Amino acid sequence: xxEVTGLKKAFGKxxxxxxVSTTVAGGEAMGIMGPNGAGKxxxxxxxxxxxxxxxxxxxxxxxxxxxxxTEARVEQGLARAFQIPKPFASLSVREHLELAAVAGAGLxxxxxRLEAExxxxxxxxxxLANETGNGLxxxxxKRLELAKALAxxxxxxxLDEISGGLTEHEVHELIALVLDLKTPDLAILWIEHxxxxxxEACDKIMMxxxxxxxxxxxxDAVTSDxxxxxxxxxxxxxx
Amino acid sequence: MTRILAIGAVLILASLPFWADRGVIFxxxxxxxxxxxxxxxxxxxxxxxxxxxxxxxxxxxxxxALYVLSRDxxxxxxxxxxxxxxxTAIFALFIAPILFRLREVYFAVGMWVAAEILRILVSxxxxxxxxxxxxxxxxxxxxxxxxxxxxxxxxxxxAVGTTLLxxxxxxxxxxxxLRALRDDEAAARAIGVKPHRVRLIVFVLSAGATGMxxxxxxxxxxxxxxxxxxxxxxxxxxxxxxxxxxxxxxxGPFLGAAFYFLLREGLADYGNWYLIALGxxxxxxxxxxxxxxxxxxxxxxxxxxxxxxxx
Ligand SMILES: Nc1ncnc2c1ncn2[C@@H]1O[C@H](COP(=O)(O)OP(=O)(O)O)[C@@H](O)[C@H]1O
Ligand SMILES: [Mg+2]
Numbered sequence: 001x002x003e004v005t006g007l008k009k010a011f012g013k014x015x016x017x018x019x020v021s022t023t024v025a026g027g028e029a030m031g032i033m034g035p036n037g038a039g040k041x042x043x044x045x046x047x048x049x050x051x052x053x054x055x056x057x058x059x060x061x062x063x064x065x066x067x068x069x070t071e072a073r074v075e076q077g078l079a080r081a082f083q084i085p086k087p088f089a090s091l092s093v094r095e096h097l098e099l100a101a102v103a104g105a106g107l108x109x110x111x112x113r114l115e116a117e118x119x120x121x122x123x124x125x126x127x128l129a130n131e132t133g134n135g136l137x138x139x140x141x142k143r144l145e146l147a148k149a150l151a152x153x154x155x156x157x158x159l160d161e162i163s164g165g166l167t168e169h170e171v172h173e174l175i176a177l178v179l180d181l182k183t184p185d186l187a188i189l190w191i192e193h194x195x196x197x198x199x200e201a202c203d204k205i206m207m208x209x210x211x212x213x214x215x216x217x218x219x220d221a222v223t224s225d226x227x228x229x230x231x232x233x234x235x236x237x238x239x
Numbered sequence: 240m241t242r243i244l245a246i247g248a249v250l251i252l253a254s255l256p257f258w259a260d261r262g263v264i265f266x267x268x269x270x271x272x273x274x275x276x277x278x279x280x281x282x283x284x285x286x287x288x289x290x291x292x293x294x295x296x297x298x299x300x301x302x303x304a305l306y307v308l309s310r311d312x313x314x315x316x317x318x319x320x321x322x323x324x325x326x327t328a329i330f331a332l333f334i335a336p337i338l339f340r341l342r343e344v345y346f347a348v349g350m351w352v353a354a355e356i357l358r359i360l361v362s363x364x365x366x367x368x369x370x371x372x373x374x375x376x377x378x379x380x381x382x383x384x385x386x387x388x389x390x391x392x393x394x395x396x397x398a399v400g401t402t403l404l405x406x407x408x409x410x411x412x413x414x415x416x417l418r419a420l421r422d423d424e425a426a427a428r429a430i431g432v433k434p435h436r437v438r439l440i441v442f443v444l445s446a447g448a449t450g451m452x453x454x455x456x457x458x459x460x461x462x463x464x465x466x467x468x469x470x471x472x473x474x475x476x477x478x479x480x481x482x483x484x485x486x487x488x489x490x491g492p493f494l495g496a497a498f499y500f501l502l503r504e505g506l507a508d509y510g511n512w513y514l515i516a517l518g519x520x521x522x523x524x525x526x527x528x529x530x531x532x533x534x535x536x537x538x539x540x541x542x543x544x545x546x547x548x549x550x
Contacts, residue, residue: 048429050425050429069428070425070428070429071428071429071431071432071433071434074428074429074430074431075431079429079430080429082426082429086423086425086426086429087423087426088418088419088422088423088426088427089422089423090418090421090422091415091418091419091422095415096419096430098412098415099412099415099416099419099430099432100430100431102412102415103412103416103427103430103431103432103433104430104431105431109411109412112412133422148429148430149430151430152430152431
């Protein structure tokens with residue numbers, strides 16, 4: 001579903017994404033790990049078109065989307081939940097999702113209303129349907145990020161640290177939700193620091209360090225890799 | 240209920256020329272033009288975050304379009320007024336690609352510069368009567384006694400039309416797009432909202448409505464000159480009225496216009512003092528009621544969009 005080849009981005013002299021290539025098939029979930037500042041969010045920026053890549057291509061279902069602006073990539077089916085939630089201050093939760101369904105998925109207004117209800121039920125936002133964006137707690141803002149992305153009916157979904165601040169129990173619910181999302185026509189990319197969450201939900205894990213891909217393999221292989229343990233897991237397990 | 244009240248109010252307003260004298264009809268026309276102008280400006284500014292300081296350029300352009308359509312094409316004035324709005328909208332469509340390269344303050348100033356350029360070009364054009372202006376050649380299209388009432392009804396059409404336009408747009412998913420863009424552009428794009436297209440639509444609609452209101456205003460004066468048409472006073476009034484009434488509120492332009500004309504007429508015997516009073520009042524309202532007069536109603540009625548507090 002998603003094919004990335006030779007993706008590069010530098011800010012001045014600092015190379016933040018260094019020649020990353022990978023593929024994620026429909027029905028597959030790929031976890032992305034790496035220390036803070038490894039370039040994970042910037043990698044998503046490049047995929048989503050929020051930042052223009054210096055080199056490399058992004059293909060969605062075979063089609064080159066590298067030169068499309070963000071909103072056109074969304075129409076093609078590439079959705080993203082931001083690491084730092086971006087709710088609309090004056091829109092209600094329901095309006096957020098109706099808009100995502102209309103603008104992102106191209107639904108008519110009646111279908112969009114239904115879609116908003118479905119997505120709210122799925123992400124546990126139903127009780128907050130009429131709350132405006134600036135009235136939400138951080139946790140609900142995170143949920144809304146995921147809900148907005150889902151309401152655009154994506155073929156590729158980019159999840160950036162959506163579990164931040166969740167309790168252990170809530171993390172389990174989230175894992176269940178991600179597993180539930182796995183269908184043959186959706187590819188999932190999930191940035192997270194919680195190794196066990198990625199291990200449970202993902203088919204493979206990619207590790208980034210200083211912008212470069214260190215390893216991409218099954219969760220078991222990645223978490224037992226000595227370089228990964230040295231770089232990252234020791235620190236994350238204490239967190 | 241609100242709807243019935245609104246229809247009743249429009250019917251009463253429409254009957255005004257049958258029972259009021261000429262002075263009142265003229266004042267009513269002026270008020271309605273200002274309501275239409277403020278409503279049209281509020282659409283991009285209040286709902287879309289696209290602040291223009293050059294809408295007086297569209298007022299003047301609409302006015303001149305009426306005079307030219309009437310003189311060169313012999314068009315009936317009552318047909319030429321709405322068409323002047325169309326001409327202004329098309330003009331906006333062509334300048335948008337340049338102006339949209341500018342953001343925020345730069346866009347606001349860019350619009351003002353565009354209006355100045357228009358004024359200078361028009362004052363230098365012999366075809367448009369140069370600095371001294373043009374008489375309305377279609378002045379004989381209507382019997383003299385019907386001029387005032389016709390201008391008034393045109394103004395009423397413009398005021399009601401722009402209000403309905405904004406109301407309908409903001410109820411549709413287009414309104415959601417506009418508000419989302421104003422709140423956070425990156426987040427709006429991330430769910431598929433096309434910023435350029437949305438802004439272009441509101442900008443062009445706003446320009447068209449402003450041009451039609453401008454044409455109505457200059458229809459009643461039977462004469463147009465660059466100084467009067469492209470007067471900065473238009474944009475000052477529009478901004479005052481909208482801010483005092485309530486930015487991004489449908490009722491804002493009505494409340495703001497009521498306040499503005501009450502002050503202006505109330506202080507009519509004291510020369511330009513009303514401008515100072517207006518400035519002071521605007522500042523006081525901004526300090527006490529940042530949402531304008533329209534936000535007063537929020538303080539006394541329960542809000543239905545807010546739900547219970549989070550546990
Ligand atoms: N717009 C930018 N300009 C300059 N440097 C940036 C910009 N965005 C990110 N960076 C830098 O790129 C590096 C990677 O950031 P990021 O992708 O957010 O990392 P991660 O999400 O893996 O924690 C960091 O060193 C950050 O400071
Ligand atoms: Mg990050």
